Amino acid sequence: MTPTRGIESSKGLWMVDTLDVDTFVENYLTPGRPVLVRGADTGWSAPAPWSLSSLRDRFGDRKVPLYDTLFQVNSVSTFARYLGRYTGREPSRDVPPYLRWFVRQSPMELPWSDEVFAELASDWTAPGWLPDTDFAFPRRRRTDHARDPFPGKGLFVCGQGGRTRLHRDPWATDAILLQTTGLKRVTLFAPEQGHLLTNGGAVVDLDRPDDERFPRWRSAEPVLEETLHPGQTLFIPADWYHTAVALEDSVSITWNFVHRTHERRFTEYLDGGGAADPVVGYFRSRELD
Numbered sequence: 001m002t003p004t005r006g007i008e009s010s011k012g013l014w015m016v017d018t019l020d021v022d023t024f025v026e027n028y029l030t031p032g033r034p035v036l037v038r039g040a041d042t043g044w045s046a047p048a049p050w051s052l053s054s055l056r057d058r059f060g061d062r063k064v065p066l067y068d069t070l071f072q073v074n075s076v077s078t079f080a081r082y083l084g085r086y087t088g089r090e091p092s093r094d095v096p097p098y099l100r101w102f103v104r105q106s107p108m109e110l111p112w113s114d115e116v117f118a119e120l121a122s123d124w125t126a127p128g129w130l131p132d133t134d135f136a137f138p139r140r141r142r143t144d145h146a147r148d149p150f151p152g153k154g155l156f157v158c159g160q161g162g163r164t165r166l167h168r169d170p171w172a173t174d175a176i177l178l179q180t181t182g183l184k185r186v187t188l189f190a191p192e193q194g195h196l197l198t199n200g201g202a203v204v205d206l207d208r209p210d211d212e213r214f215p216r217w218r219s220a221e222p223v224l225e226e227t228l229h230p231g232q233t234l235f236i237p238a239d240w241y242h243t244a245v246a247l248e249d250s251v252s253i254t255w256n257f258v259h260r261t262h263e264r265r266f267t268e269y270l271d272g273g274g275a276a277d278p279v280v281g282y283f284r285s286r287e288l289d
């Protein structure tokens with residue numbers, strides 16, 4: 001795979017230093033093009049980076065779920081125990097568990113992060129180029145990204161070497177990944193590369209590729225392979241394949257959404273069986289209008 005940098009798409013750059021709502025909606029959200037916003041003018045006010053030690057002082061005793069390299073929970077620990085065991089280590093090839101601290105998205109009993117997000121809410125705001133109106137899922141007229149719950153909204157914490165293996169996000173949603181601490185390498189493939197990267201419903205694990213099952217994965221070319229720095233934000237459009245690895249101990253915030261722009265796509269997803277998804281059901285049952 002050859003990383004490609006700073007590619008110019010027909011309607012804008014994959015990487016920009018500054019962005020506004022109209023340009024984001026027209027050039028990226030509507031056509032489904034990723035963009036990495038790396039300038040200081042991202043509109044967000046987090047005192048980036050949040051240091052792991054200050055987060056430990058605030059939340060050390062809270063229970064946290066630890067995941068594999070995707071969305072399987074393997075154990076429950078405390079935040080302080082996770083940081084003590086898996087951060088501040090010499091660089092190694094071990095892959096630590098991944099602390100994905102989501103806000104509640106089902107009635108399941110898991111350590112959710114709603115209280116943590118409530119306590120962090122005045123530390124940050126979403127990038128100024130994200131719309132704050134007209135969301136179709138979760139349906140809201142006006143949105144406060146720092147305070148409102150979203151499907152998949154989480155504080156993602158992992159020690160150096162932590163990974164999220166290649167996947168597409170669920171629920172026909174777009175996603176934001178906002179890096180607050182440490183460096184994270186992200187790689188994105190366009191949906192059209194799917195036939196090279198998948199076999200049936202399975203997606204190749206680029207860290208341990210099975211050449212027999214995925215004989216053509218080496219021909220896939222990422223559109224974007226870049227290092228996210230604290231303060232930078234990545235827009236991941238629906239259906240794009242993506243993977244991430246923490247080059248340093250890392251904290252990110254992420255969340256998923258459907259804007260009015262893509263309401264029809266979402267309705268088709270619901271009609272095609274998505275309405276039965278428990279996370280979709282959980283959020284739709286809480287819609288106010």
Ligand SMILES: O=C(O)CCC(=O)C(=O)O
Nearest residue numbers: 164169175176177244254
């Ligand atoms: O940051 C990561 O490890 C993965 C992020 C991701 O998959 C997402 O935001 O959808």
Ligand SMILES: [Fe+2]
Nearest residue numbers: 168169175242
């Ligand atoms: Fe994702």
